[in-house]
Amino acid sequence: MPEWTDSALIIGVKKFAERDAVVSFLTQNHGRHNGLVKGAFSKRHAGDFQVGNLVQISWKARLEEHLGSVRAELLTAYAVQVLDDPMRLTALSCLCAMSSLLPERESVPEFFKKTLEQIALLRFDGWAERYVRWEADLLKALGFGLDLSACAVTGTTQDLVYVSPKSGRAVCREAGKPWQDKLLALPAFFQKASEAADKDELKKAFSLTGFFLENYVTKTLDCSIPSVRGRLIAALIDDRNG
Known part of the structure; x- marks a missing residue:
């Protein structure tokens, strides 16, 4: 047994x-x-x-x-701990709902650790920026990890402002300029844990992770993105409008 x-x-x-x-x-x-x-x-x-x-x-x-x-x-x-804050409570629900995209009974100890870290930090400023970076951790755990370490074309680690929608790799400004309409935006804060994001940067970040979640993960797994994610994004953007 x-x-x-x-x-x-x-x-x-x-x-x-x-x-x-x-x-x-x-x-x-x-x-x-x-x-x-x-x-x-x-x-x-x-x-x-x-x-x-x-x-x-x-x-x-x-x-x-x-x-x-x-x-x-x-x-x-x-x-x-977050019961008196509707937005943080929604974020907690979203973290859990998004984790349900993981396949059953496949060990992901590193992702488990990062998820607990994210939940523990929900009470502190900067949690929204950390949440969207956590979605990149989820993509990695699902086998669709982004590679934002260097430009896929030139190898440089500087001025990375795009992501290829096909490979999930970063592209620098100069190399990506001819194809900028076909590339995804890479917000500056996404790679820098200490940076805060304004409304537009946050929207770009959610569009980035959302693209890969929608076009690769959910189609492969034949499932849909939990609706609570949309509610969280709307609440965050509305909050930063104020």
Whole structure:
């Protein structure tokens, strides 16, 4: 009988019977994994099984391919930390919903680490810029990583302002000028963690990651982008208009 214990982020909860739930987890070592949690909606576990919370889980099943049952212990209630801020709460929901694009049961420990770091930093300034860079981490975990380290044409690391929609590689201003209408914009802040982004830069960044999510990831996986992403982007742009 397969059985394991792991740290896990709750990324989805579906009610099953009166008090039980099928919960989707992003685990540290076992990838995206589902499991049946008995009593998830009981008084004893009130508030524990909220999307965005970090838990320690024990999963077991009769056979590896089965759904399996899960026992969980709350480690960090991230959802409560942003409950009084609608935009940050939407961002937390978006992080979890977007993580559901990952294939089941494929280990992504580095992405798990970066996701927890992003969630922990939601309470601080600059979280929106960090979020859109996290989408690039998601693309990498999905096998569609962007290469923004140097120009695909000249090899220079300076003045990188475009991204090829075919290769996902950066292109410098001079090399890309003849094809600028066909290239994607690379916002300056995207590569510099300390830089803040204005409304236009943020829109360019979301267009960049959104292009690859829409044209490569979702078509390959035959799925759609979670609608909460659109709501988050609209809220962020509206906030920066003010």
